[in-house]
Amino acid sequence: MPHCLAKVIEFPSFPFEENGYRFLFEAHQYGNLSQSLILVHFGDCEFFLRKRFRKDRGDFIVKCEKISRNIPTGVIKGALRIIANLNSSHLITHNLLNDSPKQNLLSPFLKQIQDFVDFARPFELEIGFGSGRHLLNRAQKYPEMQFVGIEIHTPSIEQVLRQIELRGLENLWIINFDARVFMELLPSSLCEAIYLHFPVPWGKKPHRRVWSKRFIDESMRILRRGGMLELRSDDEDYFLYALNTALQAQHLSCKINKNLQKEIVSKYEDRWLKQQKDIYDLQVYALNEDQRPKERYDFGFPSKLSLSTFDTIQRKIVGPSWFLHIDSFYTSDDLSVLMLSFGDFGQPQSKFLLISGDGKARYLGGDPLPTQAAYFAHQELLKIIAQGGEH
Ligand SMILES: C[S@@+](CC[C@H](N)C(=O)[O-])C[C@H]1O[C@@H](n2cnc3c(N)ncnc32)[C@H](O)[C@@H]1O
Structure with missing residues (x-):
């Protein structure tokens, strides 16, 4: 740093x-x-x-x-x-002498969340692509199709960005983000397929799993009718958990396979095959088309906010599926800065709120990611500030 x-x-x-x-x-x-x-x-x-x-x-x-x-x-x-x-x-x-720019992280194929706000093309999504074998192969094989890969492991991202350039691909976007939040930000009924191959099973910390009831609901929302969510796993417990979760959801059909031979073998699959482990496949198909437009959340502020005291302001609020925490306050002349964390318990966001002397308020670096939990927290923040301003 x-x-x-x-x-x-x-x-x-x-x-x-x-x-x-x-x-x-x-x-x-x-x-x-x-x-x-x-x-x-x-x-x-x-x-x-x-x-x-x-x-x-x-x-x-x-x-x-x-x-x-x-x-x-x-x-x-x-x-x-x-x-x-x-x-x-x-x-x-x-330690400011050596600049070590990460060239690949400047790639035009590395996208930001903002690039997906008005995304409107049919696409395939791969979550946790690792070495990217499957994703790169599909993008190469179907140049007319748009592919999106999401990963949290920076070296894997850099490696795949290099491969995109080496192979001259134009149809593959990469995003460095947690898939559990990203899904909520995607448009409805546009996705052709979602691949989740060999996810970390998180046996002792199931709350960290990508697969959950919410994940199924979001997957079914973003898939077009007949679109497929595909899980591949060497972990029988994870597979059974995934199947059970899927069966509890509505409007889908499931297909299961064991030790299916696939055209493209991922790095992890390779490893498990050498160890002669069983490989489980679950394919979930969306039977409905979700016609609901994606929610548009407004993170605006009234034209004039006043916050006359920090002492009596409520700093921790926990709702049923969201929270808001005002971590600290900063001041400079008549300007206030609030350091906040908020949103979903599993994937909190952090932001600074700036309130200038004339009462104008904004989030530093732009609005929060437009998740429902962040929106509820924003609404609560407005209420708290309105109450704080009355003291
Ligand atoms: C076991 S590896 C499998 C990689 C690849 N799919 C394969 O089959 O070789 C799991 C990958 O998922 C990524 N991952 C884990 N949690 C994730 C999340 N919440 N969002 C996006 N990627 C995630 C990890 O960084 C890792 O690269």
């Missing part, structure tokens, strides 16, 4: 600009003067740096705030370098 360490860290008066970077304000944490956030703009990027006094060492550290993780490392390093230069006489150390 890029950072700089110094005995003292001071800034010229805000706002100030250097090398294309605009440093807009420093907001101090309410009730904890050892921490502050510095808002930085560079091109289209907007992010917070966090400055923290380390009492045990008597020094200051500045690094990128975790929530701003999607900002390219080179951009963050540029901002930190300016701070290091401004405080050069007090500098202890930094």
Whole structure:
């Protein structure tokens, strides 16, 4: 993580600009003067740096705030370098010299959630593609079809992005995200097939499984009528659990197979075949077409928000399928910043809310991902702020 360490860290008066970077304000944490956030703009990027006094060492550290993780490392390093230069006489150390841009992570085939908001083409989806053998082969074989691969393991993503370039594929999008949230963001009845091959069985932590009742419901919603969800697994317990979950859902048909020989053998399948393990296949077909338009959630704020006190504001609210946690408050002159985590218990989101002196409010870096749980949390936040403003 890029950072700089110094005995003292001071800034010229805000706002100030250097090398294309605009440093807009420093907001101090309410009730904890050892921490502050510095808002930085560079091109289209907007992010917070966090400055923290380390009492045990008597020094200051500045690094990128975790929530701003999607900002390219080179951009963050540029901002930190300016701070290091401004405080050069007090500098202890930094790690800002070597830029190591991850070339593949700049690939045009690596997409963001925003790219799927108005996605309207038929497609096939593969979840947890690993080495990508199956996904790449299908994309190569069916160039007229759009493919989407979702993975959380960065080295696998980099490897597949390289292969997309080497094979000259134009029809494969990759997204680095948790499939359990991503499904909810996809449009209804457009998907031709969903592949989930050899998912991690999570025997002792079933809540981490990709397959769940909600997963089946979302899969059936996004599949077109007759579209297929395919699970392959070497884990008999996972297979039985998946079959049982599917049988409890509506409007689908199931087909099962054991030790079916497939044209493309994935890396994991290869491993299990060498160990002579049984392989279970479950194919679930959607029998209905979901005609409901995808929900559009509004994450807007009233034109004027007022928050006159932090002390009496309720900071933890837990609903039936969502939560909202106001982690901390920051202030700079008449501006307030709230650090929030909220949404689904299994896949929480984190955001900063900025409320400027004239009462205008917005989420830093854009609205939350439009999930139902995030929307309920947003509604609750509006209520809390309205109540907080009355004190
Ligand atoms: C056991 S590997 C199987 C890889 C590949 N499908 C194969 O058959 O060789 C499981 C893959 O799922 C990915 N994965 C696990 N949980 C995920 C999630 N929630 N969303 C997306 N990918 C996930 C892991 O990173 C891993 O690459």
